[in-house]
Every structure is written in C-alpha cells, then in structure tokens.
Amino acid sequence: MDERGLHRLIGTIIAPERLEDDCAVIPCGDRLMVATTDMLHETTDFPVGMTDWQVGWMATAVTLSDIASMGAAPGQVLLAVGLDRPERLSGIMEGARDCCAAFGAELVGGDLDAHRELTIVSTGLGTVEAAHLVRRRGARPGDVIAVTGPLGEAQAALAGYDRHRKELLEPQPRVREGRALGRAGVSAMMDISDGLALSLHDLLAVNDCGFSVDTARLPLPAGVPESEGRELALYGGGDFELLFTAPPGILPVAGVMTHVIGEVIPDRGVLADGKPLERRGYLHEWKG
Known part of the structure; x- marks a missing residue:
C-alpha cells in the first residue's frame, strides 16, 4: 500500500475533505490560517553528500512550499529534530533559520530527541485572506x-x-x-x-x-x-x-x-x- 491509500483510511476517521490540500485551513479572525507538517528521514529524504546546513534548509523548504501552494504568506516554523549525533544540530538549525529568513518566515521553536536515524519534522503556519486562498x-x-x-x-x-x-x-x-x-x-x-x-x-x-x-x-x-x-x-x-x-x-x-x-x-x-x-x-x- 502507498501513502495515498493510507490517506483514504485516515479519511474514514476524520473528515475526508481535510485531506484534500497541502495544508489544513483554520479560521483565524478575519483571515485564514494554514498549517502543515512534514517528516523527513536521512535514508529516504536526504541525498548522500548533503551538509547539515542543507538538511535544515530542505526540511524547512518543503514545509514553506506547502504554504506557498495555498496562496498564503508564511509565518512561523517549528522544527522537531530526532538527532543521531549532537554535533549536527548547529548546522541543521542554522540552515532552517536561513531558509525561514529567505522566504519571510520565522523559526520559533520545536523539539529535540535522540534517534538512531536523523529524522526531522517541520511544522509551518501561514495566513491568507479568504478571497485569495x-x-x-x-x-x-x-x-x-x-x-x-x-x-x-x-x-x-x-x-x-x-x-x-x-x-x-x-x-x-x-x-x-x-x-x-x-x-x-x-x-x-x-x-x-x-x-x-x-x-x-x-x-x-x-x-x-x-x-x-x-x-x-x-x-x-x-x-x-x-x-x-x-x-x-x-x-x-x-x-x-x-x-x-x-x-x-x-x-x-x-x-x-x-x-x-x-x-x-x-x-x-x-x-x-x-x-x-x-x-x-x-x-x-x-x-x-
């Protein structure tokens, strides 16, 4: 089974229309908030030869891309890092920060844990006027x-x-x-x-x-x-x-x-x- 098939299973538990887009859409005052999250693993998502800075950049960029696809402006990004080696953290966080800065977002926090394989979960929030979603x-x-x-x-x-x-x-x-x-x-x-x-x-x-x-x-x-x-x-x-x-x-x-x-x-x-x-x-x- 592939991930699209599993999406159909999730659609039996929560409203299936929630699964149709790259981001969840949440009312937020006179605007809409869009929210998205992505999980990336070293062996499947980060090509051999990447620097830690590039790993942080990519983990952030994929989330900002989801926000862009909704016509929204990015706001905040949180990064949860399952870290295999502690000396990698600085480069990863600097790459994530620099990607945020390049596209008008802000890296505001996240979580940290020890993992055998580097795993990064990036969560992004953005906002958009309802007419432009x-x-x-x-x-x-x-x-x-x-x-x-x-x-x-x-x-x-x-x-x-x-x-x-x-x-x-x-x-x-x-x-x-x-x-x-x-x-x-x-x-x-x-x-x-x-x-x-x-x-x-x-x-x-x-x-x-x-x-x-x-x-x-x-x-x-x-x-x-x-x-x-x-x-x-x-x-x-x-x-x-x-x-x-x-x-x-x-x-x-x-x-x-x-x-x-x-x-x-x-x-x-x-x-x-x-x-x-x-x-x-x-x-x-x-x-x-």
Whole structure:
C-alpha cells in the first residue's frame, strides 16, 4: 500500500475533505490560517553528500512550499529534530533559520530527541485572506494548466547531472509566486514535490474534470537529452514548483514565470499527448 491509500483510511476517521490540500485551513479572525507538517528521514529524504546546513534548509523548504501552494504568506516554523549525533544540530538549525529568513518566515521553536536515524519534522503556519486562498479543488474545463518553472531538475541531479545539484539539495519554495497567483485568482494549485504525473492524478482525485498536457510544452531540465528530460519532468520528484490551473485571461501574472503545459478538459482522466498518463512518481510504500 502507498501513502495515498493510507490517506483514504485516515479519511474514514476524520473528515475526508481535510485531506484534500497541502495544508489544513483554520479560521483565524478575519483571515485564514494554514498549517502543515512534514517528516523527513536521512535514508529516504536526504541525498548522500548533503551538509547539515542543507538538511535544515530542505526540511524547512518543503514545509514553506506547502504554504506557498495555498496562496498564503508564511509565518512561523517549528522544527522537531530526532538527532543521531549532537554535533549536527548547529548546522541543521542554522540552515532552517536561513531558509525561514529567505522566504519571510520565522523559526520559533520545536523539539529535540535522540534517534538512531536523523529524522526531522517541520511544522509551518501561514495566513491568507479568504478571497485569495487556493485549494486543489476548483479546476474548471477550459482552464489552462501551468507550472512555475523547469521540472525534473532534482531527479536529474540524482541521475548524475551535477549542474542541478543545487536544485536537489537547496530547493526554493515558490512563496512569492504562490501569493501572487492566489491574488490573481487561479482556480486550483498544489506543489509538485512528488512529480508532475502524480500531482495531476492528485488533482484528478478532488476535481470533477480531467487534465490534458502536451509534453512538448513541458519546461525540461537543462543539459539533459530531450527524451530523458521529458521522462524526468513527468515523473521525477523533489522539484517544489507550483502546478496550477487558471482561467485563460489571468496569465501572465506580473513577476511570475509561468509555463502553460495543457488544459482542463470535461472528461475525467489524466492525458499526456492524448493518451492516459501513468500514475507514477515519488511514493512512500509499505510492502506486504
């Protein structure tokens, strides 16, 4: 069973609509608070060769990316560190602090414990006006499908294209872009941490329409042969770009790089070049 399957189990215990988005949404005065949490492990999430500073940066960036996908402004981040060696803590915390500072958040606390394997849980809070909140649900036939930047770069680094090591080890959450797209009125949005194909299927699960992309329009990783780059762009994880749908008249949005890659269609399904697109990407799985 994979993690999406387990989400369905959780949906029998708490309201399933709570599981549809990258963040929980909580009323907070005249605004909305968004809250998210991510767990990362050394062996599955931190590539070999990362510095402790990069580990702290990445653990924070993935959480800020979730906040960005809701069109929200980041506020506070808490970091719970299951630490394998005490001498690593300083670099991890400095990386987390610097990532927060770079994107307008504040590192305000957390927890500390001893673990055999380095494990970090990052929790982020943000706020957004109700009118500018963007959920995964909301795509409509006739909307365009777009992304905020090149896809497949992180996976390209794992495949040996070292020019993309920075994209892999120091991901840049699209906080400014997410807020601008929310204010512009995009109809649905999420981040692409698990790959474009899987993200499109995630959108399919909560919308009453379909998604059709033209692979010739995908922004591919530089320096990678086109056929390999297209495969990485469709299925590679770790990019943290934003995937969104929007009425055609909204784009371009000032100050935001966007690449239109397809359109929302009436019939439910995910298509690439007119053919069904495999539901494949980065998934945590349990065997047996």
